[in-house]
Amino acid sequence: MRTRFTEAFGVEHPVVQGGMMWVGRAELVAAVADAGALGFITALTQPTPEDLVREIARCREMTDKPFGINLTILPSITPPPYAEYRAAIIESGVKIVETAGSNPVDHLPFFKDAGIKVIHKCTSVRHALKAERVGVDAVSIDGFECAGHPGEDDVPGLVLIPAATRKLRIPVIASGGIADSRGLVAALALGADGVNMGTRFMCTVESPVAQRVKEQIVANSELDTKLIFRTLRNTARVAANAVSTEVVEIESRGAEFADIAHLVAGARGRTVFEEGDIDAGIWTSGQSQGLIDDIPTVAELVDRMISEAEEIITGRLNGIVAAKAGVRA
Numbered sequence: 001m002r003t004r005f006t007e008a009f010g011v012e013h014p015v016v017q018g019g020m021m022w023v024g025r026a027e028l029v030a031a032v033a034d035a036g037a038l039g040f041i042t043a044l045t046q047p048t049p050e051d052l053v054r055e056i057a058r059c060r061e062m063t064d065k066p067f068g069i070n071l072t073i074l075p076s077i078t079p080p081p082y083a084e085y086r087a088a089i090i091e092s093g094v095k096i097v098e099t100a101g102s103n104p105v106d107h108l109p110f111f112k113d114a115g116i117k118v119i120h121k122c123t124s125v126r127h128a129l130k131a132e133r134v135g136v137d138a139v140s141i142d143g144f145e146c147a148g149h150p151g152e153d154d155v156p157g158l159v160l161i162p163a164a165t166r167k168l169r170i171p172v173i174a175s176g177g178i179a180d181s182r183g184l185v186a187a188l189a190l191g192a193d194g195v196n197m198g199t200r201f202m203c204t205v206e207s208p209v210a211q212r213v214k215e216q217i218v219a220n221s222e223l224d225t226k227l228i229f230r231t232l233r234n235t236a237r238v239a240a241n242a243v244s245t246e247v248v249e250i251e252s253r254g255a256e257f258a259d260i261a262h263l264v265a266g267a268r269g270r271t272v273f274e275e276g277d278i279d280a281g282i283w284t285s286g287q288s289q290g291l292i293d294d295i296p297t298v299a300e301l302v303d304r305m306i307s308e309a310e311e312i313i314t315g316r317l318n319g320i321v322a323a324k325a326g327v328r329a
């Protein structure tokens with residue numbers, strides 16, 4: 001499958017593994033790269049910029065294929081040293097960056113000067129257009145189904161992606177709710193140049209999260225997510241569990257962040273991923289978990305997505321058009 005995305009970014013398949021806090025580590029990203037897709041190491045999972053440099057080197061030891069770095073820029077009272085992480089990325093010689101969280105305009109000139117291509121991930125057509133205007137090379141657009149931060153507009157991918165592709169000139173990666181070949185074909189039909197997946201890649205053999213978490217994703221249906229931080233206008237879609245249920249309940253009574261801070265601490269979420277205690281804290285997962293019923297290797301996942309997508313296009317869809325032509329004849 002060749003699209004404007006595969007051509008511009010030099011990857012074999014139009015499939016991306018987006019940044020994932022605690023999950024986007026070298027093991028997963030190298031496996032994604034080897035499978036011919038584009039994976040992103042998550043910069044802020046590394047405690048310091050120096051650790052990020054070491055993680056990039058570790059990934060290079062595992063694969064000779066291209067991969068990128070996700071830099072998530074979220075509002076924070078004590079922001080991480082973004083400029084130092086950015087410098088670490090540039091000095092490491094990585095050539096693709098995924099920005100997310102807020103407008104990447106402050107970082108873009110530095111990446112551009114270093115010859116780095118930037119995919120900006122956002123959740124609305126207006127933010128995608130703004131990113132195009134400031135000069136990013138592609139946008140990833142997350143529909144309401146997605147894991148993590150879907151924004152506050154609540155527009156699902158079936159509307160959001162074509163609303164975006166009819167206005168944007170740069171390549172568009174459809175994100176959120178995609179877990180298999182059907183999602184890939186649908187996204188291409190909506191005008192996208194590729195797909196981005198988080199939850200699906202988290203549930204693979206090489207993903208560095210506890211087996212218990214992967215089994216829970218398989219067990220969960222599309223109904224088993226919660227939207228937390230709605231009342232704070234910083235919505236996040238996470239797996240339904242005892243903690244996210246309690247957060248939503250406290251929010252419904254009119255809470256401030258201080259009232260839920262102890263429940264949503266990042267360290268608790270990390271415990272879920274590392275120890276497999278699925279009720280230890282908040283952990284991110286999307287509605288696409290309802291489409292996930294196995295734990296394949298990354299290569300198995302990517303290979304079957306591509307081969308089944310080709311079958312859908314040349315078989316089922318082609319058959320529908322041929323049948324229509326037959327009726328006419």
Ligand SMILES: Cc1cc2nc3c(=O)[nH]c(=O)nc-3n(C[C@H](O)[C@H](O)[C@H](O)COP(=O)(O)O)c2cc1C
Nearest residue numbers: 018019020021100146147148176177197198199286
């Ligand atoms: C465990 C997890 C952690 C995530 N952390 C981040 C992050 O730190 N930065 C970011 O830009 N996106 C993050 N995301 C969002 C993904 O990159 C991607 O946009 C999203 O998962 C797409 O929706 P899907 O899960 O339905 O495929 C995370 C997703 C998951 C599942």
